[in-house]
Amino acid sequence: MANTRKNAAWEYFGEELKRRREDAGMTQADLGHRVFVSGGYIGQFEQAFRKPQLDVAQRIDGVLQTGGFFERLWRKLIKTSPYASYFEEAAELERLATKICDFAPAIVPGLLQTVSYARALTLAGNPLAADEYIEEKVRARLDRAELLKDATRPVYWAILHETVLRVPVGSNSVMAEQLGHISRLGRERKVVVQVLPFAAGAYPQMGKVLTLMEFDDSPPTAYTEGVYSGNLLDDPAVVKRAHEVYDLVRAAALSPEASLSLIESAAEDYGSCVSTT
Template sequence: MANGSRQAAWEFFGTELKRRREEAGFTQAELGSRVFVSGGYIGQFEQAIRKPQLDVAQRIDGLLQTDGFFERLWRKLIDDHRYAEYFAAVVELERQAISITEFAPLVVPGLLQTPAYARAITRATNPFVSAEYVEDKVNARMERSRILADATRPKYWAVLHESVLRTTVGETVTMAEQLDRIVALAREWAVMVQVLPFSVGACPLPTGTLKLMEFEDAPPTAYTEAVFSGNLLDDPALVKRAQGAYDLIRAAALSPEASLTLIESVAEDRRRCASTT
């Protein structure tokens, strides 16, 4: 679904929510308190500024007695077979974010991946799937990354653990080209990248990825990911803790310029290895 038609569909979701809420005689605050979100959130859902999580859509159906209408619509808009169920909502939020910051401890973040790297990582984690499945996943990842090329692109700041640079994904030349891509984006001021070196020792966030997203008219959100699972957090206290962890990581990382120098050095090492094999 194209971004324009998707947004129109979310506006329909909001219009229907408002109509059915008013028919049931609830204010935004009253509905919010009964489905465990604020009245302000209900207003943002109705204006298509923010998208509800699945459990909220289900509770709205139960309270307004809409026979699963909002859950079905949510699944149609959010669910995308190209993404894991726990990640589909994150993709939608990335499109709305004005700022995205993330920490990657093991692999290059999806928004920075080249097609070859995305293909290699998909094949490594799904060794028995068809070529069509792999290409579907790669195309979806490239579609996501287009937000960094848009005129209204979000501010994007990533901290990569040094292991991301040192771990070979795919062919040696694939890694060199991937690292070149990161440097090129940073040199073009499209993104900000830092490296958390091995010399730092223990990491303030020892396991899993962390993504923080800020929005123009909605509260910030944090997303954490582990093995085959992810958590989308919008509780202010949890988001604040996640931001604190990210700030510690960013403070311990190399400066942006020193980070690019390291990435370029590792890329050159990769190219030399590729030329001698």
């Protein structure tokens, strides 16, 4: 129900944008040109298909002379999101994607996380937070993972650096469960997983999370993440380069079958530690 209300609020954002743009006598292309996005993007904002970033909302206010209306509405809607503000739009696009490719240099990607792993990871970053806050973040993470259970789920491809398998998050039992979960998804052919081994050495964009998304009726995007920051990239030349980087990493990774075998071996190692304690 909360998600339905939020979608309705973004639809209101889009309706107001369209009304005020038309009142100003501008086409979508006119407004897009003046706020440095395409006219097609303005159309997607008006249809609530995409959410503008804060700087775009601020420029819209400036061009349409709306006295900060769109910035205030943006901030209110983002504040109600269970996701960090820098990830909110990427999370929305994730639900619309027909194909998602993740590269994870250090931790299991959110779409593959188990409850216990997500909780241990959240606690590690928020050691003094209240239980309610921790559980809210865990629920949001698991809600995202639901899209892999859909009959219409996107094609999902994940490349995990071997670091993801070797650095424990939570207890040995948490890691055994998490790696077993990834293995099952791979064996059931719901996802494609590869591991980039330590032996591969240096790789492009070292240390950076990278997510590529493709859509039926919109241009592809790339998302990169750093410390409490994220960048959603949609410039065609930049996205093309991001795909080239991903292809280089994929070429250096183990085959899907060898990767699952390595993941299963690591899961067994963690399981053995549990059984001997």
